[in-house]
Amino acid sequence: DVKVTQSSRYLVKRTGEKVFLECVQDMDHENMFWYRQDPGLGLRLIYFSYDVKMKEKGDIPEGYSVSREKKERFSLILESASTNQTSMYLCASSSSSGDYGYTFGSGTRLTVV
């Protein structure tokens, strides 16, 4: 069964901490994405990557950075966590064309206190 795996299901961090969210896919997909989802705001794209070491800003990149050193792994970094970054974070991947949609990971519920 093809999978997108996010390393943590629930995470609690303190304000100002540097936070790493990891995502690994086993589908040999070229594209990987990080979204956050908040009630009433829907899915919002933070960053995406279409190839190793390549990245593009999404709609809300401020306060975040990403790393893609290997094709199967895409990391989201919160440089200095703040309470307004408390959210559900979703990783997704797709083929290069995107014609078959995205496959999502199970999500990480991050709480910043």
Added chain:
Amino acid sequence: QKEVEQNSGPLSVPEGAIASLNCTYSDRGSQSFFWYRQYSGKSPELIMSIYSNGDKEDGRFTAQLNKASQYVSLLIRDSQPSDSATYLCAVKVYDYKLSFGAGTTVTVRA
């Protein structure tokens, strides 16, 4: 204008009824369309994809596409309590990028 708009809901239907979800999109050149189901606290799961005008059926789900009207819909026949979820419409807008609607929450009353 938003790229993808869905009927806002929430939608409440009795068990056994048909639930009808609607979605319109703004990019006339879009070619790929998807429906995702998201249970509360879980991640979205792809349940239907459609690429050509007309109907596509998969079990109790039917997706309908009308490119001329820029309209895609999802029908859930014989609705079950397990169908209670938020349904997201997604449209491939360019290259590999999907644009998602805000979602319609469906509640099936037993």
